Amino acid sequence: MSVALHSRAPAFRETPTGRALGRFLGNRPAVAGFVVLAVLVGTILLGPTLLGLSPNAIDLLALNKPPSAKHWLGTDGVGRDVFARLLEGGRISLSVAIGAVSISLVIGFLMGALAAFGGKLVDAVIMRIVDLAMTLPPIVLLLVLASITGPGIGPTILVIALLSWPILARLARARLLELRERDFVLAARNMGAGTWHLVLRHGLPNTLDVLVVYATLQIANAVLLEAGLSFLGLGVPPPDASWGNMLNGARSVLVLEQFPWQWLTPGAALVVTVMATNFVGDGLRDAFDPRSDIG
Amino acid sequence: MSAPSPLVEVRGLTKHFGGGGLFGGSKVVRAVDDVTFTIRRGQVVGLVGESGSGKTTVGRTILRLIDPTGGKVVYDGTDIAGLSASALRPWRKRMQYIFQDPYASLSQRMTVGDILSEGLDIQGVGTRAERLDRAAMALDAVELPREALARYPHEFSGGQRQRIGIARALTLEPEFIVADEPVSALDVSIQAQIVNLLRDLQARTGQTMLLISHDLSVIEFLADTVVVLYLGRVMEAGPSEAVYTAPRHPYTQALLSAVPSTVPGEKRQRTVLKGDIPSPLSPPSGCVFRTRCPIATAECAGTVPALQGVGTDHQAACLKL
Numbered sequence: 001m002s003v004a005l006h007s008r009a010p011a012f013r014e015t016p017t018g019r020a021l022g023r024f025l026g027n028r029p030a031v032a033g034f035v036v037l038a039v040l041v042g043t044i045l046l047g048p049t050l051l052g053l054s055p056n057a058i059d060l061l062a063l064n065k066p067p068s069a070k071h072w073l074g075t076d077g078v079g080r081d082v083f084a085r086l087l088e089g090g091r092i093s094l095s096v097a098i099g100a101v102s103i104s105l106v107i108g109f110l111m112g113a114l115a116a117f118g119g120k121l122v123d124a125v126i127m128r129i130v131d132l133a134m135t136l137p138p139i140v141l142l143l144v145l146a147s148i149t150g151p152g153i154g155p156t157i158l159v160i161a162l163l164s165w166p167i168l169a170r171l172a173r174a175r176l177l178e179l180r181e182r183d184f185v186l187a188a189r190n191m192g193a194g195t196w197h198l199v200l201r202h203g204l205p206n207t208l209d210v211l212v213v214y215a216t217l218q219i220a221n222a223v224l225l226e227a228g229l230s231f232l233g234l235g236v237p238p239p240d241a242s243w244g245n246m247l248n249g250a251r252s253v254l255v256l257e258q259f260p261w262q263w264l265t266p267g268a269a270l271v272v273t274v275m276a277t278n279f280v281g282d283g284l285r286d287a288f289d290p291r292s293d294i295g
Numbered sequence: 296m297s298a299p300s301p302l303v304e305v306r307g308l309t310k311h312f313g314g315g316g317l318f319g320g321s322k323v324v325r326a327v328d329d330v331t332f333t334i335r336r337g338q339v340v341g342l343v344g345e346s347g348s349g350k351t352t353v354g355r356t357i358l359r360l361i362d363p364t365g366g367k368v369v370y371d372g373t374d375i376a377g378l379s380a381s382a383l384r385p386w387r388k389r390m391q392y393i394f395q396d397p398y399a400s401l402s403q404r405m406t407v408g409d410i411l412s413e414g415l416d417i418q419g420v421g422t423r424a425e426r427l428d429r430a431a432m433a434l435d436a437v438e439l440p441r442e443a444l445a446r447y448p449h450e451f452s453g454g455q456r457q458r459i460g461i462a463r464a465l466t467l468e469p470e471f472i473v474a475d476e477p478v479s480a481l482d483v484s485i486q487a488q489i490v491n492l493l494r495d496l497q498a499r500t501g502q503t504m505l506l507i508s509h510d511l512s513v514i515e516f517l518a519d520t521v522v523v524l525y526l527g528r529v530m531e532a533g534p535s536e537a538v539y540t541a542p543r544h545p546y547t548q549a550l551l552s553a554v555p556s557t558v559p560g561e562k563r564q565r566t567v568l569k570g571d572i573p574s575p576l577s578p579p580s581g582c583v584f585r586t587r588c589p590i591a592t593a594e595c596a597g598t599v600p601a602l603q604g605v606g607t608d609h610q611a612a613c614l615k616l
Contacts, residue, residue, distance in 0.1 A: 186355075192388060192417050
C-alpha cells in the first residue's frame with residue numbers, strides 16, 4: 001500500500017506537511033470533494049458577473065416560471081431569477097460559514113492555549129465553561145442566542161461561532177497539554193521563552209492539523225446551521241438570499257408541488273456543498289494522521 | 296593553586312512530586328531529598344546514579360525547568376530557586392540544557408536554522424542574519440556542515456541530531472551547561488564521538504558543566520568531580536580520582552565493582568547488590584541505601600547519615616565510615 005501510494009503521489013519534499021499532502025492527493029473522494037468545492041466557489045464568485053442578473057431584480061412578466069433560456073433555473077414567486085439568487089445565496093451562506101468557523105477557530109485556539117498554559121485554576125474555569133456550553137442543547141442555545149441578537153448576517157456569524165468554539169478549545173487544549181511536556185518545548189522554556197512564544201512558535205504549528213481538519217468539517221456543519229436558522233427566520237433575513245431562506249421561501253405545499261425548481265436547487269446546492277466539504281475534511285484528517293500510511 | 300570560585304551551589308535541594316490532590320490521599324514521590332553540592336567554574340561535575348535516583352530532576356531543578364519544593368540554588372551569588380519567571384529570563388541565557396533523546400528534543404516542524412537561532416530570537420540577540428550567522432558557527436563547532444541550516448531534523452541520524460541539540464545549547468554562549476545523559480540514547484560507536492566532542496568543546500570554551508549519566512566510564516572520562524546519587528540523596532561526592540580509586544561509600548564501591556575491567560585477566564572482587572532501588576513513594580527509614588547495603592546493621596534504620604569529610608573535598612554519607 002505504502003509503495004503504491006508513493007508511486008502515485010508526486011515526490012514532495014519530505015516534510016511532515018509534504019507527506020500529508022501526498023496522502024491527501026492519494027485519497028480519491030477527498031480530491032473529488034476538493035474539485036467540486038473549487039468549481040462551486042468559482043461559480044459563486046464569478047457567476048454573478050457572467051450572468052448579469054441581479055438577485056433582487058424583479059421580472060413581473062415571469063412569476064413562478066420554470067427554467068427557460070432567460071432564467072436558467074426559473075423564477076420565484078415575485079419574479080426573481082432563481083439562479084442569480086442561488087449564487088448570491090451561496091456567497092452569503094459560505095461567507096457566514098467561513099466567517100463563523102474562523103471566529104470560532106480563533107476563540108477556540110486561544111481558550112485552549114489559555115487553559116493549557118494558564119495554570120490549574122484558569123484551566124479549571126475554562127474547562128467548566130466549555131462543559132457548560134457543551135451540555136446545553138445546541139438548537140435551544142442557538143434559538144436563544146439568535147433571538148437576543150436578532151436576524152442578520154453579522155449576528156448569524158456570531159451565533160454559529162459561539163456555538164462551535166468549545167469543542168475546538170478542547171481539541172487545542174488536549175494537544176497543547178501534551179506538547180507542553182515535550183523536550184523541544186522544555187528547551188525553548190529553558191532559553192527563556194514566554195507563553196506567547198511557546199503558543200505561537202510551537203503550539204500553533206503543531207496544532208494546525210487538528211484545527212484544519214475540525215474547521216473543514218465544521219464549515220459543513222455551519223452551512224447547515226445557517227440554513228436551519230434562516231429556515232426558521234432567525235438567520236439571514238430577506239431580501240438577502242441564502243440557501244436557508246430560499247428553502248424557507250419555498251415551503252408552502254403549492255411551491256413544493258408546482259414549482260420544484262425553487263426548492264430543489266438550493267437544497268441540492270446545500271447537499272453537494274456539505275458532502276464535498278465533509279469528504280475534504282475526512283481526507284485531511286487521514287492525511288494528517290501518520291498511521292494512515294500503514295493501512 | 297587555589298580552587299576556582301563556585302558557580303553553582305546547590306543547598307538542600309528538595310523536590311517532591313504529587314501530594315495535595317483534589318481527592319486527597321495521593322502519595323508524595325520524594326524524587327530529590329536534601330541534595331547539596333558545589334559546581335566550581337570551569338569544572339565538569341558528574342552526577343551518577345541508577346534509573347530513578349533523581350539525576351534528571353536535580354539537573355532540571357537547577358535550571359528551574361522544574362520548580363523546587365525546597366532548598367536553594369545559588370547561581371553566581373544569587374539564589375535563583377525563588378526567582379519569578381520574568382526575573383529568571385536574563386539568567387536563562389547563561390545556562391543551557393542538553394537533552395537525552397535526540398528525537399524528542401528537536402521540533403520536527405522547524406528547520407535546523409530556526410531551531411538553532413530560537414534561543415537568540417527569544418533573548419532578542421541581533422538581527423535575523425546575525426542569528427543565522429551564529430547558528431552556522433554553532434554548527435561548525437559541532438562539526439556539521441552549514442548546509443544543515445535549511446534542512447529538517449528528520450533528515451539527520453541520531454548522532455547528528457544530538458550534535459544539533461548540542462549546537463542549540465551553544466548558540467547562546469552559556470557559561471554553564473547541564474548535559475542530561477547526552478550519549479545514552481546513541482549507538483556505542485557514536486557515543487565515543489559525542490563524548491569526545493563534549494570534551495573538546497569544554498576544553499576549548501572552559502564551560503562549566505553538570506554531566507548527568509549512569510555510565511561510570513563516561514563520567515570518569517569527562518568529569519573532575521563526581522556526585523553519587525541514590526534515591527534522591529547524595530551518597531558520596533568528591534574529586535573523580537579519589538572517588539574512582541578509593542570509594543568510601545558501600546554504594547559507590549558496588550557501582551565501581553560492576554564496571555568491566557579494561558585490564559585483561561584482572562580479577563576484581565564484585566559486590567553484587569540485591570534487589571531493585573526502593574520506591575521513592577516510601578523510601579526506607581534512616582539510610583535509604585540500607586535495604587541493599589552489604590554492611591548495614593540495625594542502627595542504619597534509625598539515623599539518616601550526614602555527609603562527612605573523608606578526604607580533601609571528598610565526602611560520604613555512611614554511618615560505617
